[in-house]
Structure formats: structure tokens, C-alpha cells
Amino acid sequence: MDSATGKTPRQTFVFGQWILQSDGNLVRCGRGIHLPPKELQVLRLLLGSAGRLVTKDRLLDSVWPGMDAAEESLTRCIYVLRKLLEESKGYIATVYGKGYRFTGPVVPLLPVLGDPLSVLPTERVATCCEPWSALQLADTWLALSMLGLCDRGAGVEQARAAVARVLELEAGNHQALARLALVTSLQGCAEATALPPCG
Numbered sequence: 001m002d003s004a005t006g007k008t009p010r011q012t013f014v015f016g017q018w019i020l021q022s023d024g025n026l027v028r029c030g031r032g033i034h035l036p037p038k039e040l041q042v043l044r045l046l047l048g049s050a051g052r053l054v055t056k057d058r059l060l061d062s063v064w065p066g067m068d069a070a071e072e073s074l075t076r077c078i079y080v081l082r083k084l085l086e087e088s089k090g091y092i093a094t095v096y097g098k099g100y101r102f103t104g105p106v107v108p109l110l111p112v113l114g115d116p117l118s119v120l121p122t123e124r125v126a127t128c129c130e131p132w133s134a135l136q137l138a139d140t141w142l143a144l145s146m147l148g149l150c151d152r153g154a155g156v157e158q159a160r161a162a163v164a165r166v167l168e169l170e171a172g173n174h175q176a177l178a179r180l181a182l183v184t185s186l187q188g189c190a191e192a193t194a195l196p197p198c199g
Contacts, residue, residue, distance in 0.1 A: 012109040012143065013047040014182050015091065015102075019146055020047060026084075027146075033084065038063055042077045046092060050106035055099040107182045109143045131170045138162035138179050146186070156186050 010022045019027045020043060026035045035043065041063045045054055060069050063077070078092060078100060085091055091104040138159045145155025160183045166176035 010044070011048065013044075014107045014109060014142065014146065015047065015050075015104045017185055018085070020044065035084070036080070038073070039077050039080050039084070042074070043081055046100060046102040047106050048108075050102045050104070053095050053099050053101050057099075059099065105178050105181050107139075107142070107178050109139050109146075131166045131173055131176070134162045134165040134169065135175055135179070138166070138176075138183075142179070142182065142186070152186075156183055159183050159186075 010024075012022045013020045017028055020040075021027060024035070024040050026033045026040075026043075042059060045059060045062055056071060056074060059074055060071070063069075064073065078094075082092055091102055093101045093103045095101055141155045141159040141162060145152045145159070159179065163176050163179045163183060166173050167180075170176070
């Protein structure tokens, strides 16, 4: 819980070249994109359950609590999200008659409380003896670099080193492999900054 606000921070999610920040901002290649409130709630639920079915009833109850919302409202939200994600339309799969599933790889990042620079990792990656410890370092470096709180290239490189350490300790670690895909995507996005902004 954040002692300044008394609120528990929301999760930040990274998928492809997209970041859904804890404050609700959707960012692609450094550019913020407006997301209406209902679509934001639906996307959060889908990302939080990535790979698993989220039923229509759960979505309707969570996004329109206490209201007799029609299924068409949910269908419209999904349409808007698919249109917004453009070429990534395949991210949201319809499970006919049941609900929806987010199919792309999603990396949830640890929330940063207080001064973000106070969490700058001082532990050396090589000294991590547990996969979870190296994953925490990777998450912290990814969050710092994506939020612009450290040099992006250096942050991504530190995250890559932490992920490599996890794979040294535990080959085939699924969380590390998901972060490796994210690091590769971010390196491509960072190299593209000299080009015109992403579409």
C-alpha cells in the first residue's frame, strides 16, 4: 500500500510493444493512447488473466457492477480494444458463448511505491542465487526503463542480464522466457527510436 495515498497501486502490464501502466495510461513506443474507462477495465481483467478464459458474466459483473448491462456493451468494448490494438487484433480471442481470452504474452511488472528511483537495483545480477530474486531485478529494470526513470538502453540491458541469470539457474523458466520476449521487443523499439514513431 502507498503510504502517501493509502491506495494499493494497480499492476503494470507489458505485452508486445504496449504498456498498460498502473495509472491507466496505455503506451506504445513512448506514445500515450487514450483508453475510455470501461475499455480500460476490460483490458485490465483480460491482461490479469492472460491465457485464461474470462467469462462474459465476470466481465459484466466487474465492469458494470450492480447494473443490468447488456452483452452488447461488452461486445462494443472488445471491438474498441481490438481496433485500438490495430495489428495485434489476435490478442483478444473470442470463446464463443463463454467469454474472451487474452492470447498474447503478458508480463506483469511489480508496482513501484514511493520514489521510483529509491528502488534502483543495487544488487548485482551475478550474485542472485534464486530465480525469483533475478526476476524481481528484471522487473525493476524493465519498469524503470519503460517509465523513463533510467537510460532505456541501459535498463533493458540490465533486465536482459537478469533474465539470463534466471535461465542459468533454472532453464526453461516460463516467467523468464516471457520477459526475454519482452526484452527483445523493447530492444527493437529502442532501436527504432531513430525512425519515425511507431504507427
